[in-house]
Amino acid sequence: MIPIIIIGTGLAGYGVARELRKNGYADDLVLITGDDGQFYSKPMLSGALGKGQSAESLASASVDKMASDLEAKVLIHRKVSDINTKGHTITVNGEIFSYSKLVLAVGSSPIRLPLKGDGAGEVLTVNNLEDYARFRERLANAKRVGVIGPGLIGSEFANDMLGAGHHVELIGPDKWPISTLLPEKAGRALQKNLSDCGAIWHLETFNGAIEKSGASYRTELQNGETVEVDLFLSAVGVRPEVALAKEAGIEVNRGIVTDERLLTSAPDVYALGDCAEVVGRNLPYVAPLMIAVKALGKTLSGTPTTVVYPHMPVIIKTTLHPIVTLPPSPGIKGEWRVEGGTDGVAGRFISPDGIMSGFCLTGNRISEKGAMIKEMPAI
Ligand SMILES: Cc1cc2nc3c(=O)[nH]c(=O)nc-3n(C[C@H](O)[C@H](O)[C@H](O)COP(=O)(O)OP(=O)(O)OC[C@H]3O[C@@H](n4cnc5c(N)ncnc54)[C@H](O)[C@@H]3O)c2cc1C
Missing domain, CATH: 3.50.50.60 (FAD/NAD(P)-binding domain)
Incomplete structure (x- = not known):
């Protein structure tokens, strides 16, 4: 057969x-x-x-x-x-x-940025168990970690490393964290809560070069600052x-x-x-x-079946400030209307015709997920 x-x-x-x-x-x-x-x-x-x-x-x-x-x-x-x-x-x-x-x-x-510098080849990515084993081994001797890419996965790793007692600095060209999936106010709430736990954010600045510096690594940022860490992790998608x-x-x-x-x-x-x-x-x-x-x-198995997606919010495992987001599909016009503060925000993406086509919830507002899904138009 x-x-x-x-x-x-x-x-x-x-x-x-x-x-x-x-x-x-x-x-x-x-x-x-x-x-x-x-x-x-x-x-x-x-x-x-x-x-x-x-x-x-x-x-x-x-x-x-x-x-x-x-x-x-x-x-x-x-x-x-x-x-x-x-x-x-x-x-x-x-x-x-x-x-x-x-x-x-x-x-x-993982997307690999064309990084310059003599430390570029030692930047880690984590996309499977083998990568994770290597990452964990390197972390045993790395107190300070630089995360290139303040998106979903970079923010999750930062959250996790903070919980494990590391000093974490996040770097990227993005204006705010997880900017592809979140409105600014939600990203800023995450930024503030992770900062309160020790994270340092270097947003809108990265020149793409990682240099060795003795046993550590450094990068000079476009804003003139220098980040020096024991390990760089790349999480750029x-x-x-x-x-x-x-x-x-x-x-x-x-x-x-x-x-x-x-x-x-x-x-x-x-x-x-x-x-x-x-x-x-x-x-x-x-x-x-x-x-x-x-x-x-x-x-x-013999029963032809079509894929039908329901509303599928993405759960972001930043436990220090948890997030649920259902970004609008690409190309949908509209604007985010966001309420709340650094303890948590609730945002709705509203099209010009008044239809809600996305939402996000963070921090103490994530329990509103069920209600938000009900507010979305039926598929
Ligand atoms: C760190 C991290 C955190 C994440 N967190 C979340 C989350 O919180 N929520 C969420 O919804 N999603 C999350 N994701 C995404 C989610 O994990 C993926 O969408 C999902 O696991 C993809 O599964 P997959 O089977 O398509 O691919 P993979 O798990 O990548 O499997 C691919 C397989 O193909 C094999 N393969 C590839 N090429 C070949 C070849 N030529 N010959 C033979 N074998 C081959 C590989 O060996 C592997 O077995 C996360 C991803 C990462 C990396």
């Missing part, structure tokens, strides 16, 4: 495998991954230091356990190098595998992994382009999770991924 092959064992890849079995798919199933195939929840990577968790303790199931639970073959430490969409085959380390259906769940990679699909002639844009059933431009090839752009939207978050996992599990 020719198997369904899933490339990737993150939340998307393992999620689809689980749904397939739940929906009664009884034929052969193969998962292939470039990593070690342990199961873990990636969002935990930016909230684990304060809890003293090691990479080993974040992995909740071994690859053998996953393979046995899923009654699947899981091939680890193997990179798929080629997809032949006409022949329905893939190439892995020179070996050719046939698929009946192929699922691309290849995730995204992620980019969908599209190279494999692109080389196979599958249509890609920002992500791998799919229709509402997650089918790519190639027959029998599907994509979901961080790598996918589903009907024009690349949403690198868990909530949309889980909706896609359920839909694809049904489709591949």
Whole structure:
């Protein structure tokens, strides 16, 4: 029997495998991954230091356990190098595998800024368990940490490191923290609360050079200040992994382009999770991924199912000032109307025709999430 092959064992890849079995798919199933195939929840990577968790303790199931639970073959430490969409085959380390259906769940990679300076090569990024293990090891000798990128993930790591007793400085060109997802007043509330816990923010200033300075690292900012720390972490966003699909002639844009059933431009090839752009939207978050996992599990088990997204607020794990935000879709016109102060804000994004098309809540206002979702127009 020719198997369904899933490339990737993150939340998307393992999620689809689980749904397939739940929906009664009884034929052969193969998962292939470039990593070690342990199961873990990636969002935990930016909230684990304060809890003293090691990479080993974040992995909740071994690859053998996953393979046995899923009654699947899981091939680890193997990179798929080629997809032949006409022949329905893939190439892995020179070996050719046939698929009946192929699922691309290849995730995204951290964006690497073209940093200058002799310390640039030692700046860390954290996007998987292996990265987290390295980060934690380096932190053992690093009291002062510089975070490049005061966005969602940078702010979460800063929050976590403050909780673990580190001195944290955040740097970036942004006007306020998490500026792509939050109105200014919400970002400023986060800034103030993290500052109260020791964070130092250097906003609207970064010249992109990291120099070594003895055992530490330094960067001269555009405003003339110097930041000197023991370790730099870069968290400037992620980019969908599209190279494999692109080389196979599958249509890609920002992500791998799919229709509402997650089918790519190639027959029998599907994509979901961080790598996918589903009907024009690349949403690198868990909530949309889980909706896609359920839909694809049904489709591949014989019940064609469309992805329908409900309102999906993003929960930002800055525990020192928690945030829930549902930013308006790109291109929607309107303005943020925000009330509250540094203890917490509630913001509504209102279009010129008076329709609410997004919201955000921070600090002591996050309990209003249910009410805010009710205020949003039905989908
Ligand atoms: C630090 C951090 C914190 C986050 N916090 C949140 C949060 O609080 N809330 C939220 O909603 N989202 C959060 N996210 C985003 C969320 O974790 C991701 O959207 C989600 O985990 C993506 O899962 P995925 O399965 O699509 O990709 P990944 O987990 O990246 O899995 C990709 C898989 O593909 C494999 N692969 C790639 N290329 C190949 C190849 N050529 N051959 C074989 N295998 C290949 C990899 O080895 C891996 O197994 C966070 C992300 C990070 C990095």
